[in-house]
Amino acid sequence: MIRECRRSPRLLMRYLDGELRLSQTLQLEEHLQSCAHCRQRLDEQRLLEEQLLQLPAPVWTDGDERRLLAGIHTRLAAPATRPERRPRRLLLLPLGAAAALVIGWGVHSLAGRRSAGTESPLPQPVARPIPVIESPGFSDTPVAASLPAEATTRLYAFEDQAALEQAREGRQQLIELLRSVPRGEPVAILRAEFLDPASAAARQRHLERLVVHENTEIAVRSMELLVDLLDCGRWQGPSPTLLPLLEQALRQKLRAAAGYEVLRRLPGERAWKARFLAAELPTIRDQAALDIAAHAPAAFVPARDRLLRRLLRSAEPADRTLLERCVAVLDHSQPALLSLLVELHREGYSTEALRTHVDALASPVCLVLRQSLAGNGPIDSGDALTLASLSRRSVWIPAFQELVRTGVQSDRALVALTVPRGPASYVALQELARAGEGAVTRSDLSLTLGQLFERDPDRQQHLHAAFATLLPEEREDFIELLGRLPGATGTGALFCLLECSSLDTALRQIVSVRLLDRRAGEDRDRLLRVLRLEQQRRDQHGPDDTLVLTTLLLSLYEIDGRPGLRHGLVALGLELDRRQEDALLRQARVITSQPDAASAARHMARMNELLHVSP
C-alpha cells in the first residue's frame, strides 16, 4: 500500500505548469524519486491533462462565422424586441448621475435623428462617447485649432439662454450647470462660455474651487470641464490657488484621475513641480507617473531620476512594460540610464532582457560605461563591470583585459571574459597569458579559457578564427594553454585545434602527442574523424606528418586495444595482419617516445612502409 504524502498537491501542479524555480524543481524531482504517492498523483495529473487535450476541438468554419455575425447584426438592429432587465445597480447611482445619463441619452437620440441619413449595419453604441479631443500630452499650446468639426455638433444645447444668463454667476448655479452636463461631453461648457465672456473669469475661479467640493461627482465634473477649457484654449490662466487645490484633490482616490488630467494640461514650471509632487502620491498610477517622467524638461532631470527609481522599486519584476518604458525614458541620459540598468539588475530583472538592453546601448552611453569601468566615469566601476559583463559584444574585451592587468577586480573581469564574444575572447586570454602580467596566474587564465570554451556554442569556429590570427610564436603557447584545460574540455579543445586548417604539421604533432598523453579516448568517433582528416591531408601534402597518424592510431589502441587500432586502420583504408599490427605498434611506441633524430627517421621510414606510403 502506498503511504500518503502530506506534501501540498499545489506544488505538483506548479511543477506541471513549469512554474517552479530551478531549486524547487530539483527538490521536488528528488522527492518524487522516493515518494510513490506523489509520483502517482503526478501520473494521474499527466493522464488527466492528456485526456482533456484529447477532447475534440469545436469545429469552426467560415460559414459559422458568417452565420453568427449575421445573428449578432440582427440582434443589434432590434434591441427593443429583447427586453433587457434594467441593471439593478443603476438605481444605486446618485440621482445627479442618473439625471445626467437621461439627459445624455436624450442628446444622443437627437444626434442620432440628425444623422439618420447615413445607413449603417450596426446602430450606434449606447455608450459614453470618447473625448473628441486627443490627449495633448504636456504641450503648453492649446489644441483649439485642432478641434474636429464634429465637436461643434456635440455642443451641449442650452436652449434656454435666459436661464443661463441668470445662472452665469454664483457657485450654486455653476454646480447646477455641472450636474446637468452629461459626463464625457468634451466641449460642453463652450456654449455657456461664449455667451458672456465678461463673466468667464469669475466662473473660472468658481470652477477652480470646485475641484475640492465635498461632492466627488461635482468635483470630478468640474475638473473635466477645466480640461475642456484648457484643451480649447479658453482658459484665462490658472489662479495661484489652483495648484494647491489640485494637489488636495489628487490625494483623493476618486478624484486623482480627473485631477491628473487637469494637471497635465497646465502650462509653466510651477505645473511641472506640481506634477512631480503628484507623481509621488499613491493615488497616481504608474503609467501617469511614467508619462510625467517621459516628458520632464531638462530642469527636472534629478526629480525624474528619483521618480523612475521609485517606480522601479515598487514595480513587480514581471512588469516588463513598465521597466522597458523606464529605460526608454532615460535613453538620452547616459549616467541615469546606466544607474537604472544597474538597479534593474539588483531588482532581479531578467538577465536576458538586460543583456539586450546593454547590447543595444548607443555609443555615447558605451563611452560613459567604458570610462566608468576604468574608474573615472560617473557610475561605480563595479557596477559598470556588472553591466559590461552581461554584454555579448566584443567591444568590452580590452576593458576587461585592462582590469586583469591592473589587478583591479581581476577576478570579476576574468569571469566577464568567460562570456563568449567571438574569436576575440580567445585571443584576449592568449594575450593575457603571454604577457604574464597582473595578479592572475596562468592556471586562472586556463580555467577562464575552459569556462569560455564550454559556454561558447560556436567554440570550434571561434577557436579556429582566433588561432588563425595568432602569430606563429604565439600558437604553441596557445596550445600549451589549451593543453592545461582539465578533462573533457581540454580534450575537446585539442580536437578542435586538430581539425583546424591553419595548424601546420609541427603544431599538429604537438597537439596529437598531447592528445595521446591525455589518453583522449572517450571520444573514439572524434578520434576516427580526425584520423580520416589526417589521411586526406596526407594524400594531398605527402607523408610529412606520419607522427600525427601514428599518435592517433596509438591513442585508438590505448582506448580500445586491437579493435580500436583496427578501426583506425580501416578508417585509413588499410588491412594489416596481426604480425604487421605488432610491428606497427612497436614502431609507433618508439616514434612517440621522442627518440634521437637518426633513429626517429629510421622508424618513421618503417612506419611509412607499413602505412603503404613511400617517403
Next chain:
Amino acid sequence: MNTPPEPPSNPPARKATLGKVSRFVQAMGITREAECLDPEEMDLVAAALRGDPRAFDVLVRRHLERTLRVALRFLGNREDAEDVTQETFVRAHAHLGSFRQRSAFGTWITTIAIRLCMDRERNRKRHRHLSLDAAAPGPPLRSHAPSPQRLLEARESLARTEAALRTLPPRLRTALILRVFEERDYHEVAAILGTTRQSARIYVSEARRQLARCLRPGAAP
C-alpha cells in the same frame, strides 16, 4: 445580468473594495497600461465608439471563434454556446463605453461570455432542462479505424471526461477551461474571474484535483 465591470488590472489591490465604490473607482481610475493592450485593438474600440460599424465587426471577427470555443467548453451544447456567443457581442456593443481598456479587449469579452454562460447554466438547472449533449458524441467514427471495440472505449472515455468537466463548479470549470484549453496565463484567468492570481491558481489546481478524482478508474461515473 449586469455587464461585468472590466476586470481590474491589479486584482489583489482591489480585493477589499467591492460594490459600487469599486465600480466608481474603476470608472475613474487612471489607466494603468495592462501588459496585453493591443494598440490596434484600442484604435478599433475607439472607432467603434465613434460609431464605425466596420471597426466593431473587425473586433467581433477577431474574438468570435475564441468566444464560441470557451462557451462550448463551458456549456457543452453548441446551440446554447452559439446563443451565448452572439449575446456576448450584443452586450459588448451596448456597453462598449464602459470598457476602459485596463485589460485587453479579449479578456473583457471572455468575462462577459463567462458570466452569460454561468447565467445560462443556472437557468437551465432551474428549468430542469437536461442537455442532450451531456453524453456528447465523440469524434466521428471512421471506417478505417482499428477495431470498433477500441473506438467505442475511446469514445466512452472522451464522453466521461466531457461529463466530468460538466460536473465541476462553474468557477473551477472556467478556470480550468481558460488555463488548459485556452492557455491563458493566471493573470488573465484571475482578471476574468475577478479574483487574485493566487486564487486563480488554487481554482485551477482544485479543478484538476476534482476532475482527477472523478476520472479515477474506480470512481462512480
